[in-house]
Amino acid sequence: MAWTQKILRVNLSEGKVDSEPLNMEWAQSYLGQRGLASKYLVEEIDPKCDPLGPDNKLIFTTGPLTGTMASTGGRYSVVTKGPLTGAIACSNSGGYLGPELKMAGWDMIIFEGKSPKPVYLFVNNDSAELLPADAIWGKTVWEADKILHDVHQDSQIRIACVGRSAEAGCLYSAIINDLHRAAGRSGVGTVMASKNLKALVCRGTKGVGNIKDPMGFMQATENGKKILRENAVTGAGLPQYGTQVLMNVINETGALPTNNMQKVQFAGASKISGEAMHEPRKSDGKPNLTTNAACFGCTIACGRISTIDKNHFTVQNKPEYWGSSGGLEYEAAWALGADTGVDDLDTLTYANFVCNEDGMDPISFGATVAAAMELFETGAISTKETGGIEFKFGSSEALAKAVELVAAGEGFGKDLGLGSKRLCEKYGRPELSMTVKGQEFPAYDPRGIQGMGLAYATSNRGACHLRGYTVASEILGIPEKTDPLVPDGKAGLVKAFQDATAAFDSAGICIFTSFAWSLDDVAPQINTACEGDWSTERLLEIGERVWNMEREFNLKAGFTKKDDNLPPRLTTEKADSGPAAGKVNELDKMLPEYYAVRGWDEQGVPTTDTRQRLGLS
Amino acid sequence: MLRALSLEPDRCTGCLQCEMACSYENEGVFNPAKSRIKVFAFHTEGRFAPYTCTQCDEAWCLKACPVDAIVINSETGAKDVLEDVCVGCKVCTIACPFGTINYNSSSGKVIKCDLCGGDPWCAKACPTGAITYVDADSTGLERMRAWAQNSPSGSASFVTPTEKDVQHYERVQL
Numbered sequence: 001m002a003w004t005q006k007i008l009r010v011n012l013s014e015g016k017v018d019s020e021p022l023n024m025e026w027a028q029s030y031l032g033q034r035g036l037a038s039k040y041l042v043e044e045i046d047p048k049c050d051p052l053g054p055d056n057k058l059i060f061t062t063g064p065l066t067g068t069m070a071s072t073g074g075r076y077s078v079v080t081k082g083p084l085t086g087a088i089a090c091s092n093s094g095g096y097l098g099p100e101l102k103m104a105g106w107d108m109i110i111f112e113g114k115s116p117k118p119v120y121l122f123v124n125n126d127s128a129e130l131l132p133a134d135a136i137w138g139k140t141v142w143e144a145d146k147i148l149h150d151v152h153q154d155s156q157i158r159i160a161c162v163g164r165s166a167e168a169g170c171l172y173s174a175i176i177n178d179l180h181r182a183a184g185r186s187g188v189g190t191v192m193a194s195k196n197l198k199a200l201v202c203r204g205t206k207g208v209g210n211i212k213d214p215m216g217f218m219q220a221t222e223n224g225k226k227i228l229r230e231n232a233v234t235g236a237g238l239p240q241y242g243t244q245v246l247m248n249v250i251n252e253t254g255a256l257p258t259n260n261m262q263k264v265q266f267a268g269a270s271k272i273s274g275e276a277m278h279e280p281r282k283s284d285g286k287p288n289l290t291t292n293a294a295c296f297g298c299t300i301a302c303g304r305i306s307t308i309d310k311n312h313f314t315v316q317n318k319p320e321y322w323g324s325s326g327g328l329e330y331e332a333a334w335a336l337g338a339d340t341g342v343d344d345l346d347t348l349t350y351a352n353f354v355c356n357e358d359g360m361d362p363i364s365f366g367a368t369v370a371a372a373m374e375l376f377e378t379g380a381i382s383t384k385e386t387g388g389i390e391f392k393f394g395s396s397e398a399l400a401k402a403v404e405l406v407a408a409g410e411g412f413g414k415d416l417g418l419g420s421k422r423l424c425e426k427y428g429r430p431e432l433s434m435t436v437k438g439q440e441f442p443a444y445d446p447r448g449i450q451g452m453g454l455a456y457a458t459s460n461r462g463a464c465h466l467r468g469y470t471v472a473s474e475i476l477g478i479p480e481k482t483d484p485l486v487p488d489g490k491a492g493l494v495k496a497f498q499d500a501t502a503a504f505d506s507a508g509i510c511i512f513t514s515f516a517w518s519l520d521d522v523a524p525q526i527n528t529a530c531e532g533d534w535s536t537e538r539l540l541e542i543g544e545r546v547w548n549m550e551r552e553f554n555l556k557a558g559f560t561k562k563d564d565n566l567p568p569r570l571t572t573e574k575a576d577s578g579p580a581a582g583k584v585n586e587l588d589k590m591l592p593e594y595y596a597v598r599g600w601d602e603q604g605v606p607t608t609d610t611r612q613r614l615g616l617s
Numbered sequence: 618m619l620r621a622l623s624l625e626p627d628r629c630t631g632c633l634q635c636e637m638a639c640s641y642e643n644e645g646v647f648n649p650a651k652s653r654i655k656v657f658a659f660h661t662e663g664r665f666a667p668y669t670c671t672q673c674d675e676a677w678c679l680k681a682c683p684v685d686a687i688v689i690n691s692e693t694g695a696k697d698v699l700e701d702v703c704v705g706c707k708v709c710t711i712a713c714p715f716g717t718i719n720y721n722s723s724s725g726k727v728i729k730c731d732l733c734g735g736d737p738w739c740a741k742a743c744p745t746g747a748i749t750y751v752d753a754d755s756t757g758l759e760r761m762r763a764w765a766q767n768s769p770s771g772s773a774s775f776v777t778p779t780e781k782d783v784q785h786y787e788r789v790q791l
Contacts, residue, residue: 068647069637069742096633103648156650179660207640207648214645225744239630290663294632299744301630305663323661 001210002064002529013113033063035506035546037079047556051083052194054114061108063508067099067208072510074296082186085438085462094295095181100158104204120199133198160200163359166193168409170417172364180326180356216528231516238302243330244274254578255448260370264575268343290324314350334443335366341393351403358407367440371420387411437462448580451490454590460550468497487586491593499543545614561604621753626666628747638742653730670717670730681712695732
């Protein structure tokens with residue numbers, strides 16, 4: 001069966017905790033995690049509700065493969081209406097928390113309302129209780145994690161927590177679990193803090209059983225692991241360099257957004273790359289990278305565990321940062337580095353540590369700092385607004401100070417916590433915000449990778465690489481190579497990636513498996529674990545159903561065709577170097593074709609035929 | 618030939634596939650809480666280490682048991698717990714210097730590694746070779762091979778040890 005078939009519903013306003021059965025009819029149509037929790041959300045909240053008000057809900061959700069031996073079966077997601085975007089948000093995280101929740105016997109937790117006082121939820125197998133959070137409110141994630149482990153006298157509890165940034169209202173706050181894994185994007189942590197909910201503490205000793213065909217499942221998951229092991233990306237590149245394997249590759253492609261996307265190549269790229277993380281530092285002779293690490297159940301192990309030189313200016317006399325912790329992934333290294341022009345690996349690692357420590361999305365944080373730097377250099381803001389900080393591209397000092405201010409919600413950190421869109425609007429230069437639907441871009445310039453422009457413009461959670469990663473095809477040739485510089489054929493490609501990704505995300509596994517797996521490799525694992533017949537076609541249809549359901553939520557929330565757009569910089573200012581020199585993103589050519597292949601009308605609204613075909617009525 | 622589990626912490630990534638395999642083989646569920654092998658994470662050191670019963674020759678758990686519920690499996694050399702004899706007194710858990718035999722509240726008995734009767738699932742599940750099942754008299758063979766490869770003799774001297782080997786060597790030096 002693979003689902004536990006139980007949901008925990010927590011009414012924070014009334015302090016009530018209840019168990020209810022999982023809607024198995026929906027599970028058959030939406031599978032789990034992203035798909036199934038999004039179904040609950042769209043059924044239960046008003047799309048026009050205030051994301052930070054008591055009417056919004058916050059769902060922690062696992063998938064049917066979470067907590068099993070399927071490789072990467074350690075994922076959970078947080079689904080809510082996002083405050084950064086006003087769109088549906090689903091942020092996915094690894095670590096160990098998701099399986100712990102499943103092993104306690106729950107597929108999902110739905111938080112609703114708002115607690116009158118700061119609380120945290122303690123789930124211990126079948127029992128769940130709301131406890132006062134006085135001792136941890138106002139603390140960082142790392143401090144709270146230690147306090148909670150001490151209070152519960154149990155080294156084996158798993159914790160998800162928000163930091164001080166979320167309490168202060170930073171709109172891109174993440175939920176951090178296991179100290180350095182993040183449900184990172186769209187401000188899901190801000191929603192959690194708005195409900196006066198500081199943490200989720202979990203202990204599960206019941207395990208995950210109930211597999212439909214145990215022998216078949218063991219064989220199917222072993223087949224999957226073999227494919228991951230033998231694939232060049234998942235078997236070698238990711239364990240060795242992490243996602244940071246991309247830094248030099250994307251820079252050479254001419255698609256590494258630099259200085260708030262003014263340029264497409266970064267002179268310092270090699271200094272902040274995955275390769276550089278292996279090199280001994282000049283200062284202390286140690287490499288940035290301590291080891292690679294896996295999330296629960298993952299046989300890839302792309303995670304980076306890093307240390308900072310103890311004498312680096314960012315951590316002098318601050319021993320709490322001297323040990324190893326979660327290091328730079330590619331997106332973070334890009335946002336904190338190339339996009340701000342900072343090429344100092346130790347500064348970036350420090351900023352990354354603080355993003356984990358106080359729960360910020362490093363992509364949105366870095367991109368917002370980049371926007372602030374352009375505002376500063378063009379004179380729209382000055383040291384008067386920044387509290388004396390010289391916000392110049394390439395300034396390690398500015399980046400380090402900025403991350404501390406946002407973490408604490410102090411000074412200019414309050415402005416930076418607004419995100420790039422609101423910041424640039426506040427200072428009269430909205431065109432300098434590199435966002436879609438209010439969410440900052442990740443690390444691929446759509447002038448050099450055309451399909452990504454369409455993927456960003458149409459992503460249901462705002463600009464994002466994890467909703468349709470056509471980079472795989474356009475740059476890496478997975479599953480087949482397409483030309484990154486032409487818009488032709490990208491509409492169908494984006495749709496295919498978006499639908500497949502939604503299916504992966506609904507299963508409880510990591511999207512990085514898709515470098516090696518297609519849904520043909522996932523289907524046998526689901527089919528041997530779950531009740532029913534699960535084919536590739538069925539999974540793909542679920543992916544398409546989920547995509548359209550999310551789209552409809554956003555349309556009801558007030559988004560229209562004009563929000564499927566890119567900042568003018570990317571469609572009018574030509575790339576100035578590299579293979580994409582002279583290119584802009586040709587979104588206007590791709591978007592109408594995309595609507596057509598999606599079965600949407602010219603306004604981007606799913607037609608009646610499409611809705612009926614997908615069973616969305 | 619007697620075989621033994623060989624644990625190489627430097628290769629461990631903390632994925633817990635071993636714990637799931639162990640619990641599934643023994644309990645029929647994926648449940649690290651019921652695993653006989655445990656992976657420990659040392660966060661600030663950036664280190665993971667799998668740990669389980671070493672199958673002591675002079676097994677204190679066996680000697681401490683008042684009802685002779687722990688016996689030597691002549692085929693595997695493992696010290697097996699006879700579930701129908703164990704009375705759950707937990708004296709063995711006190712006797713074991715390594716903490717690798719533990720009480721299981723759902724059965725009222727103790728549980729420990731029994732090498733899965735000679736085909737340990739943890740070793741099969743480990744994706745990095747951190748857990749292998751090797752000749753009990755030569756558990757150091759692969760480590761010897763790595764260093765032999767690095768010894769300054771013949772053409773093999775052109776081969777450099779991996780980063781993991783060096784890290785391990787540095788720790789041994791400490």
